Amino acid sequence: MSTEARRSPVPPRPTAPPPYEPAPSPADRPPPEPPARPRRAVAAAVCAVLGLGLIAGAAAGHWLTGGPDDDPAARSAYTVSREAWHSIPVDTLFPRTLKGDGTGPGGADRVWTRLAVAPDSGCADAFDPLLAKTLRTVGCAHVLRATYTDATASSVTTVGLAFTEADTDAMRALGARFADRHLDRRTDLLPRTYPVKDSPAASFGARQRASWSVRVLTGIPVVAFAVTGFADGRVSTPPQPADRAMATGATTPAAQAGLGHEAKGLSDGVERALRTHVADLMEQPR
Numbered sequence: 001m002s003t004e005a006r007r008s009p010v011p012p013r014p015t016a017p018p019p020y021e022p023a024p025s026p027a028d029r030p031p032p033e034p035p036a037r038p039r040r041a042v043a044a045a046v047c048a049v050l051g052l053g054l055i056a057g058a059a060a061g062h063w064l065t066g067g068p069d070d071d072p073a074a075r076s077a078y079t080v081s082r083e084a085w086h087s088i089p090v091d092t093l094f095p096r097t098l099k100g101d102g103t104g105p106g107g108a109d110r111v112w113t114r115l116a117v118a119p120d121s122g123c124a125d126a127f128d129p130l131l132a133k134t135l136r137t138v139g140c141a142h143v144l145r146a147t148y149t150d151a152t153a154s155s156v157t158t159v160g161l162a163f164t165e166a167d168t169d170a171m172r173a174l175g176a177r178f179a180d181r182h183l184d185r186r187t188d189l190l191p192r193t194y195p196v197k198d199s200p201a202a203s204f205g206a207r208q209r210a211s212w213s214v215r216v217l218t219g220i221p222v223v224a225f226a227v228t229g230f231a232d233g234r235v236s237t238p239p240q241p242a243d244r245a246m247a248t249g250a251t252t253p254a255a256q257a258g259l260g261h262e263a264k265g266l267s268d269g270v271e272r273a274l275r276t277h278v279a280d281l282m283e284q285p286r
Contacts, residue, residue, distance in 0.1 A: 100112070115196045123143060127190070131214070137174065138221070141165050142163045146159060155229070155230060163221065174223075193209060193229065212239060220274070242263040245263075
């Protein structure tokens with residue numbers, strides 16, 4: 001027998017078991033990591049809320065400071081006014097009889113009778129050339145006019161509205177330009193008359209213009225105007241703006257006859273009729 005056969009085999013050493021480690025308690029366990037997708041969703045929601053807050057804050061700021069372009073009512077008034085000129089009833093805008101309570105000298109009441117309504121026209125037909133050129137900067141699109149006479153048929157007035165294509169900023173800029181440069185007082189920037197045959201306004205022409213009013217509106221894209229003269233056809237040189245003819249102590253023929261009050265009173269009445277109509281249209285469901 002060989003030496004290898006006589007040796008006793010050496011049994012393998014047993015492997016020691018791993019040391020005992022108790023399982024961690026629930027309190028010691030770290031919180032599970034949230035899935036990536038829900039975390040991204042939460043972050044997106046937070047950003048959305050913050051974004052909406054910033055937008056709302058900006059909108060509130062514009063509303064509080066009177067930002068015209070962010071005012072839905074202002075946009076609606078402009079839109080409605082541009083669409084209303086061709087659909088507004090003639091008798092609504094230019095009533096056959098128009099009353100002006102307290103609009104005469106000393107607060108006297110006035111009543112005017114419509115003689116005729118002019119066809120729809122543009123600025124070139126309704127205004128002197130320089131005034132027409134000035135209003136072209138805001139896109140003078142349509143002009144509606146009518147001629148009235150007072151209760152005594154001693155004065156005649158052409159009153160009208162020029163509808164523009166401008167936005168709020170452009171109308172405000174035009175209004176500021178009129179105010180800063182006193183364009184409403186320049187005798188080379190006058191509305192034209194609309195004479196009516198076989199009426200007290202038959203001879204109402206350019207030389208008969210005695211007083212006038214031109215006012216740039218900003219709540220709606222419109223320029224309101226009026227020009228007044230004597231019904232007997234007398235020449236008035238030079239014409240006097242309505243505010244000066246209405247001033248205390250004014251002694252010109254136009255002032256003595258109250259023609260400044262005629263121009264302003266009729267212009268205010270027609271403007272008021274338009275604003276009322278536009279407000280009614282804005283309240284109607286779309």
